[in-house]
Amino acid sequence: MRWLMRRLAHAALLLFGVSALSFLFLEMAPGDYLSEMRLDPQIAPETLAALRQRHGLDDPLPVKYGRWLASAARGDFGHSFAYNMPAAPLVWTRARNTLVLTITAALLSWLAAVPLGLWFAARRGGWVDRSGAAATALLLAIPDLLLALALLMFAVRTRALPAGGMVTPGAGGLLDLAAHMVLPVAALVLGGLPLLVRHVRAAVVEVLDAPFIRAARAHGIPPLRLLWRHALPAAANPLVSLFGLSIGTLLSASLLIEVVMGWPGLGPLLVEAIMARDLFVVIDGVLFSAVFLIAGNLLADVLLYVADPRIRTA
């Protein structure tokens, strides 16, 4: 328990640091949202000045940051100039959509990677393993962008699936959502699967060489049970750590895929906000992504703690 508290405190500190750094960097950035608006002749300079005053855009950095922290404690994470609404709810809705995508993709990837990795490890050296390795290498070499574009092209040509967006306007429901999810999730899974399979295979291969596996085999334990009940739990340790790491890569991949496929997640929002210099949206978006990543790592650590008795006693 003490350990968990420490990790949480550490995570909180990290988030503070990230937010402070973001503020610092944005401060050093030339121009902000309102300076872009200055070029618009329809907006009176007095309005702009008033807006600047209201949001404290000209205050010194520590004041800005302090004010943001204080309001964040109250749940107010700043104001989006582009959308003219509080930044937090905006970011949260988009973040939810990203989560839906990434969690589904993560589950599917691991569900596919573990059996495949086990299979290749069990048949290592054989043609199954070698063709698997070749397929993995090829898939790894295909950039996510290409995968996304290829999938989109396929969807538009065959009209089998909706190409882009999250819901069909007018329609609704789970089935519709699922149909829209197929393409982005497929792109994410195909992009992440090869590396996962490789790691699972490597971890299992290392375990299969261990003496206790050989002993079990000598005792006549059938190979399937051997893999599932003996090898896999022993290989779980590095894999659980990998799970934490894969969250980060999945989030990065989803940024691009969301933009390409028009999925209304954090990715497109962030890109928009950068172009428009929408200060608070950028910071909040970046912070959200950090929260996901840190949460994912924390989850992985907890899983490791629970799964591996050796760590508990350490």
Add this chain to the structure above:
Amino acid sequence: MQALDGVDLEIPRGATLALVGESGSGKSTLALCLAGLEAPDCGEITAGGPVQLVFQDAAGSLNPRMRAADLVAEPLVVRRCPNARLRALELMEQVGLAAHRAGDLPHRFSGGQRQRLALARALALEPALLILDETLSGLDLSVQGQIMNLLFDLQRSRGLTYLLISHDLRLAARVASEIAVMHAGRIVERGAPLDLLADPRHPHTRALVAAIPELPCAG
């Protein structure tokens, strides 16, 4: 928790003192202090000349990617001595390693040969005192004998003083002119090997003597 507690040691020039004790007695710490690799919290170390240390793990003390001659020459290279390589080859010959092995990597040498290599390197800076940390342990008996002879020869020709650190009392008795027994960071007994073996006074010495397995005499 102190590793060493009030150690007062004096070794006559040209002699071999063996420091015997079980693991945790503080002998390796003492060796590191004397070699200048650890600073004692209090106390003074005076040596009548340079001190060099031959490490317990000879293989570990040799960079696996460096060639034999470069390993031996390194102390000289670091001091920018002239003809470092030449002197390294001479040293290798003196410890009984053929010159044509100068370009070999450490893993190509046997355990005993690696000890010789480490020894050659320790001799490069012409020390007055050589600390041999478990140098003879872990070798086959025949190899042990060879290294022992080499050490004796070197001692005579160069007037070296040896501090041999070992956990093996019997080995120490064969090599040293004097034995000091260490326990829990202190020297508990000291004397000539035969005296110590025949009449150990301190309980720890007695335990060490008792631990020596008795071999039946050859018929």
Add this chain to the structure above:
Amino acid sequence: MWRIREFVPRKAAVAALALLGAVHAAVLLAGYLAPYHPAEQDRRYPYAPPGIAGCEERACPVRWFVRDDEGRLHLFGVDAPARIFVLGSDQYGRDQFSRLLHGGRISLAAGLLAAALSLGAGWVAGALAGYRGGRLDAAVMRASEFFLALPWLYLLFALRAFLPLDVAPERALLFLAAVIGLAGWARPARLVRGVALSAKERGYVVAARGFGASHAHILRRHVLPQTMAVALTQATLLVPQYILAEVTLSFLGLGVGEPVPSWGNMLAALSHYHVLVSYWWMAAPALAMVPVFLGYLSLAGVLLESRESAP
């Protein structure tokens, strides 16, 4: 069968190097291999499919070693007014093949430069932190944690956000390489630090201190060579990642801008569905990335395998 497996790594390395060499050579010789200047437009033939355009009677032979109007030599071309579009043309009638070669220069250079930067910074920081320990080590670890707390692409975008949006196209390459490179110093630094830390504890390092070697000597002779393997493997993994980063940024309009071609901004045309579906040849840059990635990743695989079997 085992002997074949031992052979494979070495053969794979040679094949990978050959592939990479070919791609980089082609891109370096862009001026010669490309029939046209990348910015050269021909509005008569927008979105022309691959082939020779403006040639009705099929009597336009491909000529080799032609000189253009400015006297520059090109490997091949056709007589005006026809145009040869090996990979088709875009909406302005610009030859995609020429743009692919010239754009490749930008994208590959960005990847290499950024990787060099990341590795350089990471190597120095990691080696010093691991070897010296103490406060320096703590500071480097804390700093790297911040950089690793964000998903890689989010971090890159955030950094990009903090910089001016309009960058002169000529300077965009260096600018991008700097941003991408600095974003990624943390992981190489940590890996190198780990190696330096364990190297510091090795017997031969202690022995070297024993005969009076200076820190500089120990770093140079005993610690840094150990870090080479890790650094090299990281390099082969980072380059493709950074090429993709440049492509992504340029694709979204945050990288290299028109008229300088880069694989990224060339692919931006595909964000319009009608282009994606009707003009498949515009996806050429994405396809070109595959052999590049394959080459670097195979090399990384070979290096990782050889490291595992090393003494």
